[in-house]
Every structure is written in C-alpha cells, then in structure tokens.
Amino acid sequence: MDIFILVYWAALAAEIVIRYPLQKKWKAAKKVEQRVSRTERTLLSLLWVVMFVLPLIYSLTNWLDFADYRLPAWLGWLGVVLMAGALLVFARAHIDLKANWSPSLEIFEGHTLVKSGIYGYIRHPMYASQWLWVLAQIFLIQNWLAGPVDLLLFIPFYILRVREEEKMMVDTFGEEYRQYRQATGGVWPKSWKR
Numbered sequence: 001m002d003i004f005i006l007v008y009w010a011a012l013a014a015e016i017v018i019r020y021p022l023q024k025k026w027k028a029a030k031k032v033e034q035r036v037s038r039t040e041r042t043l044l045s046l047l048w049v050v051m052f053v054l055p056l057i058y059s060l061t062n063w064l065d066f067a068d069y070r071l072p073a074w075l076g077w078l079g080v081v082l083m084a085g086a087l088l089v090f091a092r093a094h095i096d097l098k099a100n101w102s103p104s105l106e107i108f109e110g111h112t113l114v115k116s117g118i119y120g121y122i123r124h125p126m127y128a129s130q131w132l133w134v135l136a137q138i139f140l141i142q143n144w145l146a147g148p149v150d151l152l153l154f155i156p157f158y159i160l161r162v163r164e165e166e167k168m169m170v171d172t173f174g175e176e177y178r179q180y181r182q183a184t185g186g187v188w189p190k191s192w193k194r
Contacts, residue, residue, distance in 0.1 A: 079139025
C-alpha cells in the first residue's frame with residue numbers, strides 16, 4: 001500500500017478512537033425522540049460500503065485495479081491535508097457535543113443545544129468534517145469505485161440529513177435554534193467573529 005492509502009486507514013482508525021467514548025454514552029442514553037427514515041438508513045449503509053468496504057477491497061486485493069486513476073503526487077498530499085482537517089473538525093465536534101452526540105437524528109432526555117466551541121461558528125461540523133473526508137478520499141484512494149463514489153453518495157445523504165436535522169432542532173428548541181441558525185453558518189462559518 002502506498003502512503004496515501006495508509007493515511008486513509010490511519011484516519012479511519014482515528015475516527016473510531018475519537019467516537020468510541022461517546023458511542024458508549026449514546027447507547028446508555030434514554031432517547032425521547034428518533035427520526036430516522038428508511039431512506040437515511042439505506043444511504044448510511046451505502047456510505048459505509050463506499051467509506052470502508054470498497055477501500056478495504058481496493059487496499060487488500062487487485063479486484064478494483066481496472067478502475068484506477070493516477071493523480072500528481074501534490075494532489076495526494078492535498079488529500080493528506082484535507083484528511084487532517086477532517087479529523088480536527090471531527091474531534092472538535094465530538095469534544096464540544098459531549099453527551100449530546102448521536103449517530104442519527106435523536107433527542108435525549110436532558111438534551112441541550114450546544115452553541116459553544118466549534119458550534120459557535122457552524123451548526124454542522126460533523127458534516128463539514130465529512131465534506132473534507134469525501135474530498136480527501138478522492139485524492140488518497142485513486143480508484144473510481146473506492147474513491148469518488150463516496151462523494152456521490154454523501155451529497156444526497158447530506159441534503160436529506162441536514163434538512164431533517166434542522167427541522168428536528170427547530171421542533172425541539174424553537175426560537176433559540178432559529179436565532180442560533182441566523183448567527184452561524186451550516187458547514188462554513190458566516191463569520192470568524194463570535
């Protein structure tokens with residue numbers, strides 16, 4: 001495996017380590033509302049395939065070699081930078097969310113609206129992290145099936161999930177969330193000033 005593929009797998013391992021403590025708390029938390037559609041579950045399953053299964057097949061076999069492409073080395077290094085950014089945003093989002101984290105659209109007993117840390121700038125840092133990830137994957141895994149397909153599946157997932165998440169937050173937090181939404185960007189800050 002080349003260095004770029006190793007970076008990809010190291011990043012995936014880092015995400016697992018970052019998320020593990022919160023995942024344990026999430027399983028124990030009492031959920032008062034869940035809004036997960038069949039479409040979302042299907043897209044999440046497909047995203048798992050293109051984020052893990054296809055890169056694994058690509059990394060361990062030659063079955064997908066027919067779909068390889070080659071980019072200049074500097075684009076591979078750009079992928080490394082994007083992946084580092086994805087991990088930083090991912091880690092910061094988890095640190096700031098603490099017990100409010102959920103892998104899906106859920107409200108917990110005692111759920112609070114987090115507006116500090118990275119959430120003081122953007123409402124959806126997890127998705128910002130994923131945007132950086134899917135772009136990095138194109139440069140790190142230079143194969144049409146194991147690389148860019150993640151981006152193609154993430155786009156409809158992002159559109160569906162953000163729309164539903166915003167609705168759930170308004171339904172749960174009302175005017176507080178509306179004001180927060182006006183003050184912050186979605187995945188890119190409206191302003192670096194707080």
